[in-house]
Amino acid sequence: MRTFELHRMEDATGISGLGIIAEGVEFGDGTCALRWKTDARSTAVYDDLKTLEKIHGHQGKTKVVFTGDAFERGFTDATLDSYENAPFASVGGEGKRSEMVCPASVSPEERGRYLSGYAVRSELTYGKDWRTCEFGWVAAITLGGEK
Numbered sequence: 001m002r003t004f005e006l007h008r009m010e011d012a013t014g015i016s017g018l019g020i021i022a023e024g025v026e027f028g029d030g031t032c033a034l035r036w037k038t039d040a041r042s043t044a045v046y047d048d049l050k051t052l053e054k055i056h057g058h059q060g061k062t063k064v065v066f067t068g069d070a071f072e073r074g075f076t077d078a079t080l081d082s083y084e085n086a087p088f089a090s091v092g093g094e095g096k097r098s099e100m101v102c103p104a105s106v107s108p109e110e111r112g113r114y115l116s117g118y119a120v121r122s123e124l125t126y127g128k129d130w131r132t133c134e135f136g137w138v139a140a141i142t143l144g145g146e147k
Contacts, residue, residue, distance in 0.1 A: 002026045003067045006034070010061040015040075020120065021062070024052070067117070070110035074117025077103075082125050087135060091118055097131045 006022040024034040077090040091100035
């Protein structure tokens, strides 16, 4: 069994929106179930991934992204980097957001999924402009009359 998401880069109909629009699972026999995250939520079952992509792929404007272990590691690393106040440390640092690099522990076959997980969490944490937003220090408290 493998889990996946539908990532839509262009919304031809204006109905489902952009980004992660659905979550799914591919069962051992190839059957797929898809749960829409749109306002009109629904669940559908397809004979196989090829059929699902034929219906919802919109000629490459929507991609199936598997969310296995590498995706989860990327997602978790982005979370930890933000908690440690070291944004993007795991992927080369703040200056590498546009061309992130994977840690050496991520195999070449897993790099795309790892970076996908990292990107999804980064957008959730920092917003849609996470690749270009600026970071700065702001005093959490002031002591006495200091400003």
